[in-house]
Amino acid sequence: MSLHPTDLTSPHMADEQQRAGEAQVLTSTPPALELDGISLAFREKRSSLPVLQEVSLTVKPGEFVSLIGPSGSGKSTLFHIIGGLLQPQQGRIRMHGRDITGERGHISYMPQQPALFPWRTTLDNILLGQENAPRKDAAASSRSVSERERRKEALQWLEQVGLGKFAKAYPHTLSGGMQQRAAFLRALLSPQELMLLDEPFSALDALTRADMQQWLLQMWEKNRRSVLFITHSIEEALLLSDRIYVLSARPASVVHVVDVPFPRPRREEITLDPRFVEWKRTMTGWMREEKYKLDDNINNAEGVHKNTSDGGVNHYE
Amino acid sequence: MSLHPTDLTSPHMADEQQRAGEAQVLTSTPPALELDGISLAFREKRSSLPVLQEVSLTVKPGEFVSLIGPSGSGKSTLFHIIGGLLQPQQGRIRMHGRDITGERGHISYMPQQPALFPWRTTLDNILLGQENAPRKDAAASSRSVSERERRKEALQWLEQVGLGKFAKAYPHTLSGGMQQRAAFLRALLSPQELMLLDEPFSALDALTRADMQQWLLQMWEKNRRSVLFITHSIEEALLLSDRIYVLSARPASVVHVVDVPFPRPRREEITLDPRFVEWKRTMTGWMREEKYKLDDNINNAEGVHKNTSDGGVNHYE
Amino acid sequence: GNPPTSQQAAPAAGTSTSTPAKGLKDVKVVLDWTPNTNHTGLYVAKDKGFYEKAGLNVQIVQPGSGGADQMVASNAAPFGISYQEGVTQARIQGVPLVSIAAVIQHNTSGFAAPIDRGIKSPKDFEGKSYGGWGSPVEEAVMKSIMDSDQGDVSKVKIVNMGNADYFTAVKRDIDFAWIFYAWTGIEAKLRGEPLDMLYVKDYSKSLDYYTPVIVSNEQTIKNDPDLVKAFMDATAQGYEYTIAHPEEAADILSKAVPELDKKLVLASQKWLSPRYQDDAAQWGVQKAEVWKNYSDWMYERKLLSKPLEVDKAFTNDFLPKR
Amino acid sequence: MNLKGKHASWWKSVWPPLVAVLFFLAAWQGAVSYLHIESWLLPAPSLIVQEGMAQSALLGAHTWATIRLTLAGFAIGTATGLLIAIVLHIIPFLKSALYPLLILSQNIPIIALGPLLMVWFGFGVLPKLMVITLVCFFPVAVAAMDGLTRTDRVMMNYMRMSGASRRAIFMKLELPHSLPQVFSGIKIAATYSVMGAIIAEWIGASEGIGYYMLLQKSAYRTDLIFAAIGIIVTLSLLMFVIILLLEKWLVRWKPDQE
């Protein structure tokens, strides 16, 4: 393969137009999630590690948005900020127009590590999200159902992801992929409208993964919850998303935004579509480009280059 | 996509011939690792969960062998057995002809979860494998080098996987992918000749992953350590391996053995080779087939079907 | 037989002696509790060099809450301070303690109450609360002296007050307690908290027992009578000096134990000095009838399981011949 | 079959301590008779048992009194310890402020405290319960506080981000996560509780094993003192075993190590 930055042959639309469209939507319904110039650096004793640099992104209500970027760039950190775990040093987070910077409990969350509770059975673990959610969210999703019904429902979900037999098993007896599926269900069953999923399928084999993707797609198409999705698979991002944000290496900033042009409902077959393949190649090229920059950075000693500004974001459709 | 079991159009060679070849090798140099009819079931209070069923496989000295199979089938469990953590209920494990069933310390191991020690810095973590290894292995790999030299060497390795800056950082400040790379290095720097790698690259983005693969390939081609490698990526398996064992769903047994026909040294470009693509399709088909069987199993209530016997293994080249 | 360990651990007891100063023999005396004016004679004898002259290097040791008896009986130390009730009960249990001198001739203990409780005679105990340590001996003693006054001991409320002292106890719930006048009574006087004191010896001859006494053990007496003799010789001198010079003796005690309250020591010493010897021919003498009376009294009240062999319990043999 | 298996494993965990205790007693008996240690100094186990049996009715009554006191005091003490740990954990300012006072509470000698307690609270059961509480709460509080602060970071992050309330974080994460450590503290407290009751009885009681011991002490009945100690030790062991079983049941999710 010899993909190079110059290989960018994919169609793209002028930024301005897209921006205008977004602005229009904004006036009608405020976005489900809006990050506005988020910056963050981790401080150690003497040094400081800039991780996020003016990251802005938008998830409209019912939209499926993916984040893609090199390992260690700051994707999980961004989730932590959205979830209110970390305070950004700059920038605001808005949800449906309301500033929620630093507030917690507004999201359904699947962490990168499964983080199942060892003293809870699988079933009790996946119910945890519902238990945790602030009351209003629980009410909003009409969760006045009885405890027993909820358990029954959860059990059905478990069966669908192939864990029915393990409802009463403790997490340490589950395989890596099984734990990941349980953590995924836990997020899925959380009542909050916006889901943050951090590499939900990385530990699954190709087929289980495809199943889970299809299943997520179908559910999403039915319920239209807003989703922000971290993945390392460009194919997965293209298959599932309405829009993809490509992040640079650390310090992460948005270098490309892709509005995925494929129609819904999408099925796995779409991956064979030449346009799909073309997009995949293009995006791989971008990633490679970022990678080179990173390598250069490393070679130019540890100096941190601020080589992309907000204005430098490329927006495509 | 519409791959079906009947789509099997790839070339394959008669079992007998291959077997004969193997036998010959056996008489000259005994295999680096030989599993002979390993079976294991986890026992809970009342029930028993059969996980491995007569799994036999062979890793010749200097060979790179991959294991591929559905999530939860029993791959990690197989590693635990090889590593002496679990006693198989049936079968023996031989290393260079010697029975090592239940013995520990004969392998370099990278677990599925990074399992870095939180009180050690990244650098100290990756040195742990060397510290742990039984003396004889340490000696064998001419590790009479000084502590300081070892640290210096480890630091160089860290830099190569992009963690140079984090040598002194504690694991909880590393991202998921960074932790995985550290765990990989820890196994790589362990002196034992046979490496067991359990999904070493699952948390990495496509490019970092490709880098790591290339890097592993180059190293392996230089040193020719024996490797047993679990992955969910058929592409990865085809790219790296001399031989691939395809496992069925739980209870896992070997359903296909593939001797990968591509010449060494291999570079990433090989993935574009039509034969490579063909193999990938074929194997995806097999996996799908296994998957269907599993689904059938589930639908036929929880009864465990023993639908493959040792004689039923298909062997291809 | 003693455990062999005791020999090596307490060299003072055996024949081997470490000699820090001109061949002096190390000897330990274990007190019954914290140092007080009962012990002044020992401190004086040490301070005045009486022990040294007798060839002894005496170390005065404070015991734990356990008292001295076990340590003396096991010969961890050859001498100690105890009291007649203790030696009596101990000997019944086969503990080889022997009393070798009475420190005070008559029992100076009794029941005390703040004067506002109006306890003037044993009959007044009725309906009052007594603070003690829960021993059946207390009730028996109280019964004895109340019987002589037509009192009914069952009308006394007996409370176990643990280690609370007289002054604390009488401020709440408790009306009277059993004290040694020489210490607690004097302290009350110094504090200006007048009390009514009913000495037990005044109500029953049997209860005029020796408290405290100096004890040794059968082994030492048998194997090393010279040591006992030398020790008692010097100790008697110490007490005699204390009798003669109460103020100087008090000073010596206060200097030896600077933690003690000087005023209390002095007042106590002045009260006690004339009472060490009292009506006896010489300091330290014990009478067989006192031992017999008390042990019989106890035996009658089933406080002892068998009568005491009185002549083995004490001896005057080691007192200096005056 | 299954029952038999359970039986066997029960027996397997019971025989080593049993053998050790029997061995200890045998060594003691042997030493006493071989070295001719006098019974007023250290009585032989056989003598202790014999004399203890002779007084069994009396000992039984006193034991029963001590058991009641121990159980009540241990329950109050452990509850207090947990409560203090929880409150101080939830309000970190209080924790840093009050820790010295907790330590202070462990350093007031009974000889000073006893009289004060009696004067303030009389000679009833209250001051005794306070003494046991004072003995028991501290190990529980320290261990629980330490346990509660050492919560797994990844799980904590999940709880926070998913909007769990402070209460839910405590109940569903911190508390279960700290249970092993809390139980260390409770085990220590259980061991101390009986001794605490004995000490409480010393500062003033008219029943109980502690009281009985003092009486026997004044009667120079070393054998009966040791009979009392035997009872104390047995009670302590019982307390400990009960806590151990409770721990096994509550922390059953933990995989056995090998």
Add this chain to the structure above:
Amino acid sequence: MNLKGKHASWWKSVWPPLVAVLFFLAAWQGAVSYLHIESWLLPAPSLIVQEGMAQSALLGAHTWATIRLTLAGFAIGTATGLLIAIVLHIIPFLKSALYPLLILSQNIPIIALGPLLMVWFGFGVLPKLMVITLVCFFPVAVAAMDGLTRTDRVMMNYMRMSGASRRAIFMKLELPHSLPQVFSGIKIAATYSVMGAIIAEWIGASEGIGYYMLLQKSAYRTDLIFAAIGIIVTLSLLMFVIILLLEKWLVRWKPDQE
């Protein structure tokens, strides 16, 4: 700047307990004068300080003796506790066998033990050290044993499979993993150590704060008893703080919770 920051954070962790202690003393002082509590029952802090100062030379000497005893006893006790925990952890059979004896050791009342120790080990420092050791070793041993068995399973699997020796598993995994829990135990032991020294001095000593207290008790000097208690508490706090700093330094890898 940095120094100032360090200074500020130091101050921030010091003032709450300081304020709490001062508040406690003020309340005490106030209660005593407001409720007219007599000084022989509960002396006012001001009186305690005043009388204590008057005897400062004497108190100083006794304090020094107690400090030496405490430090030696605590060191031996903690080391013994750790050693016992390690040995019993490595040999599980011994653990199940000897645990009852450990509990037994905590239930021999000093009034029975004291004379025995003195008879066997003389009047020197040895029996005193044994008493402190007996007090200190137990919380350390229990907490350490619990901590050592609760090792993370995934890390343990890694160590085993990579061929770590029993020794390496212990040194590199179990021990560091159990450190937080071990320190819980050591903190409890540190708190008890001074009290242990006091009790040791009660069973027979001619110097030390415990000895001093007994004398003042017999002289009915409540004020000086409380001066002694003040010293005991201060020593305990010092011990505790030292352990806390040691823990901070040794367990520095743990991410701070918020």
